[in-house]
Amino acid sequence: xxxxxxxxxxxxxxxxxxxxxxxxxxxxxxxxxxxxxxxxxxxxxxxxxxxxxxxxxxxxxxxxxxxxxxxxxxxxxxxxxxxxxxxxxxxxxxxxxxxxxxxxxxxxxxxxxxxxxxxxxxxxxxxxxxxxxxxxxxxxxxxxx
Numbered sequence: 001x002x003x004x005x006x007x008x009x010x011x012x013x014x015x016x017x018x019x020x021x022x023x024x025x026x027x028x029x030x031x032x033x034x035x036x037x038x039x040x041x042x043x044x045x046x047x048x049x050x051x052x053x054x055x056x057x058x059x060x061x062x063x064x065x066x067x068x069x070x071x072x073x074x075x076x077x078x079x080x081x082x083x084x085x086x087x088x089x090x091x092x093x094x095x096x097x098x099x100x101x102x103x104x105x106x107x108x109x110x111x112x113x114x115x116x117x118x119x120x121x122x123x124x125x126x127x128x129x130x131x132x133x134x135x136x137x138x139x140x141x142x143x144x145x
């Protein structure tokens with residue numbers, strides 16, 4: 001029996017924004033995410049969405065939606081700039097991906113650089129950026145290993 005639903009990875013990420021609609025537009029333009037689903041609630045609030053990036057799924061929602069369960073959710077902007085996690089994705093060309101994100105207005109907080117863990121491990125070229133509402137994102141390209 002398959003326990004993970006068809007079309008879903010074993011891990012999916014949820015991020016919340018003050019303006020999820022604008023964030024969805026930005027994430028598709030800046031990072032190349034693709035919209036699979038957007039569910040809107042009263043007043044056009046994004047109750048749920050699913051963006052894909054390869055086999056990854058990123059769910060984006062408005063932080064002002066009414067949530068019947070779990071803890072309060074917030075964009076980093078609404079939480080005084082705090083980030084409690086950073087999502088990491090592998091891309092085919094980290095330099096081109098970084099340029100695309102920069103052109104879309106991402107703040108590049110760690111420019112493309114190679115991290116080499118030694119000959120018995122691997123090396124990745126990676127960069128980190130921050131989106132317009134303060135979420136941090138990390139993108140990597142395997143260069144050895």
